[in-house]
Amino acid sequence: MPDFYQHDMITTIHDLRSAKLDNLESMLRESTENHDIGLVLPVTASDMRAEPFDVIVRELAQADYIASIVVSLGVAPDQSDYDETCAKIAPLGDRAKVLWTDGPEVQGLYNELIDSGIDVSVPGKGRSVWTAFGYLLDDPNIETFVLHDCDIVDYDRQLLSRLCLPMVHPGLDFEFCKAYYARVTDRMHGRVVRLLVAPLLRALMQCFPDNQFVRFLGNFRYPLSGEFSLTRNLARTNRVASDWGLEVGTLADVYRNTSHKRVCQVDLARLYEHKHQTLAVDQPSSGLIKMALDILTTIYRTLASQGIVFGESTFVTLRASFLRIAQDCIRQYAADARVNSLNYDRHSEEMAIEAFAQCVTQAGEIFAADPSGNPSIPNWTRVRAAFPDFTSRLRDTV
Numbered sequence: 505m506p507d508f509y510q511h512d513m514i515t516t517i518h519d520l521r522s523a524k525l526d527n528l529e530s531m532l533r534e535s536t537e538n539h540d541i542g543l544v545l546p547v548t549a550s551d552m553r554a555e556p557f558d559v560i561v562r563e564l565a566q567a568d569y570i571a572s573i574v575v576s577l578g579v580a581p582d583q584s585d586y587d588e589t590c591a592k593i594a595p596l597g598d599r600a601k602v603l604w605t606d607g608p609e610v611q612g613l614y615n616e617l618i619d620s621g622i623d624v625s626v627p628g629k630g631r632s633v634w635t636a637f638g639y640l641l642d643d644p645n646i647e648t649f650v651l652h653d654c655d656i657v658d659y660d661r662q663l664l665s666r667l668c669l670p671m672v673h674p675g676l677d678f679e680f681c682k683a684y685y686a687r688v689t690d691r692m693h694g695r696v697v698r699l700l701v702a703p704l705l706r707a708l709m710q711c712f713p714d715n716q717f718v719r720f721l722g723n724f725r726y727p728l729s730g731e732f733s734l735t736r737n738l739a740r741t742n743r744v745a746s747d748w749g750l751e752v753g754t755l756a757d758v759y760r761n762t763s764h765k766r767v768c769q770v771d772l773a774r775l776y777e778h779k780h781q782t783l784a785v786d787q788p789s790s791g792l793i794k795m796a797l798d799i800l801t802t803i804y805r806t807l808a809s810q811g812i813v814f815g816e817s818t819f820v821t822l823r824a825s826f827l828r829i830a831q832d833c834i835r836q837y838a839a840d841a842r843v844n845s846l847n848y849d850r851h852s853e854e855m856a857i858e859a860f861a862q863c864v865t866q867a868g869e870i871f872a873a874d875p876s877g878n879p880s881i882p883n884w885t886r887v888r889a890a891f892p893d894f895t896s897r898l899r900d901t902v
């Protein structure tokens with residue numbers, strides 16, 4: 505049976521099993537009569553050619569309550585990547601456009617910003633999402649922005665409807681809605697969430713018991729989910745991280761720019777399977793170790809920006825506390841796996857937490873060398889203040 509537990513700061517919208525897609529979609533059609541939704545789909549050329557993308561396009565063709573769809577295409581150096589993406593999304597009609605971030609026009613616009621001191625030089629999902637937000641901001645009718653990944657195996661549009669409804673229903677008043685789900689097949693996935701972020705937040709609570717931001721992060725059931733929806737205002741004022749700090753960085757800016765009463769999380773009512781990356785301790789610049797380092801430095805920098813003082817010994821204490829709590833988590837996951845007849849490889853989980861424990865102090869060194877870092881792209885308010893016609897020129901590239 506699903507539970508209906510509520511955390512103390514944000515609202516949780518559970519899957520209580522009675523919502524039918526037809527009902528959700530008819531509420532959405534009514535709610536969006538005077539409220540346009542823009543959907544952002546960040547995609548790489550290789551994801552665009554993979555099977556999940558075809559399923560996503562097929563499903564979206566029926567999501568007629570979405571006014572505008574922008575496919576933000578990156579890691580796509582060739583004209584043929586762009587042409588193929590345009591052909592694939594043709595069934596979505598005129599409301600869908602491809603924003604080719606590697607194409608010459610968009611690259612020209614990035615160079616203009618870089619020349620004037622606005623750093624948009626780091627490619628990746630963060631920059632793709634930020635660029636798509638700029639494209640949508642140029643349409644004054646779009647009030648809600650929604651985003652999901654394009655590598656979701658077994659996609660169905662119920663997921664999208666659950667992500668949109670809390671934002672657009674006239675009886676609700678949320679400004680940010682984040683997805684959660686279980687990453688489970690015959691085993692539990694979500695290694696970074698389970699084995700790094702969850703124990704880390706508990707360890708941070710021990711070190712900084714009064715910190716409200718840590719408490720806020722601890723309210724999210726899947727803080728690394730890449731699916732969320734937000735108001736036009738937050739899309740304009742939030743900064744976007746260009747590395748793996750994107751998800752926690754977004755939560756940090758939401759915490760700063762709105763009230764926690766206006767924040768919710770929604771169960772996407774499905775087990776969510778995606779691509780998996782490797783966890784190789786000797787490769788700090790790739791895979792889950794890179795992800796862990798980016799997440800940790802984003803959290804440290806956010807706490808420092810709130811006035812928290814970190815000494816060298818803080819990270820040593822945090823690491824010790826993290827390791828002990830992570831070992832307790834493994835005990836909990838093992839029990840959960842046993843009773844649910846899931847495979848559970850305790851040895852590789854232990855290896856993972858040891859690798860993540862090293863990251864806790866390594867990220868401390870990265871932070872100490874560069875306490876403010878520069879991973880975030882400036883928000884759109886700043887860009888539009890400097891270049892009032894920028895978003896309309898961005899729109900012209902499409």
Ligand SMILES: O=C(O)[C@H](O)COP(=O)(O)O
Binds near residue numbers: 695696698728779781
């Ligand atoms: O969600 C996560 O924790 C990371 O994306 C890693 O996920 P995985 O363990 O399912 O590959």
